Amino acid sequence: MVPLTRIRQVLARLRRERLWLVPGMGVKRWLGLLLAGATLAGLGLAYLLIDIYRSDPMPPIASALTLQFLPRLLRALVFGVIGLALLLVAVAQINRTLLAPFVRPGQNVADVVSEHRRRGRGPKVVAIGGGTGLATLLRGLKKRTSNITAIVTVADDGGSSGRLRQTLGVLPPGDFRNCLAALADDESLITQLFQYRFGGESQDLGGHSFGNLFITALAEVTGSFERALLVSSHVLNIRGRVLPSTLKDVTLVGELVGEGRLVNVVEGESRITAAPGAIQRVSLRPDDAPAYPGAIRAILEADLIVLGPGSLYTSLMPNLLVPDLAAAIRASRALKVYVCNTATQPGETDGYSVLDHVRAIERHTGPGLFATVLVNTSRRGELLAGLTWVPLDAGDDRKGAPRLAPADLIDEQRPWRHDAEKLAQALFDLLANEQVSAPAFETTLN
16 A cells, blocks of 8 residues: 555645646746647647558557557547656656756745746835845845845945945945845855855954955956946845945935034044934935936835835935935835834934934935834843833824834844844735725824
């Protein structure tokens, strides 16, 4: 007897292979064309054999092989079934052979193709920001759609990126590297290599990541930073694309209010949060940096535009300070969502509530740029020293504030950060219910 487990394995395999027939796979039409071609070729061969059979006497062995002892309809059925079975086996084996380099061990080809087609039909999402927050968002989005465009700030001037920017004059590659790694199709060795950071014992390489050096070298070889990003995307086989907000060499300038209400002007993204005082306003120098054309096009074609999560003034705001980029967001008909941080950031948003974050954005871009704010409601876990939960209450000034979409968004292991899966699911739920009236998603700030 055939073991029950073996029967279950065969049935499971048949269910997986049935995916080839699911609508939208783009396989049935070509399989039908293949069958039509094979049928016509077989018909031509049959005519040839009939002509030979009628004109020349056939040896007995030929009569046996062509099943002359059976009625014609039964012969046609037998040969048809055998031919179809051989054809399907051949197509399946050819597919496995051709797709073997792209399928990881243990995966089914039909599952991989079906998943690829599903993501390819996903909504067009534009994610705007920088730092670890944007990378977290991208890790969740890539499982649901391949139509992702990450628009990344170019104002970073600290760490490895700052050193490369200062010495070689390239755009800071660090945030781009993180986004490329986050969108990579597989956490493979090449992705780990891209994120590898050299130890501090090397004077020349200490603190640099391999990915930063790789992108910088590609920018020199290809002649442009955007070309370097494109080649890096192919190397990592990412789902989506990563674009700069601008190709202009910009500097972030902060106005900080210190003791005695004195305003201190600080230049450089890495210096702003380290300087004493509360950030009142930030700006770009020059202030007329042109937006990257591909970023504008992606925004205008998007179904969903997401700002954040990330450092409010140093990761998110530099993108919105590119005039053409902010204008494109305002003109877009997409659902626009600002993802508020779960916890405050020392030196940047100390004591900020959700509405304080929103007001800060509106001080720089005007009201109504993002009509929906996705906020975390969970308070589980302990935060790092110096961090506090971003409160939902913001006094009585509720007039004109955007609608709030509450959800549990925290990473259980690091509650001061968002969970990639929870965040992506909440955003796609908002997108799916875009036509639902706003009160279904609103909550009060008081």
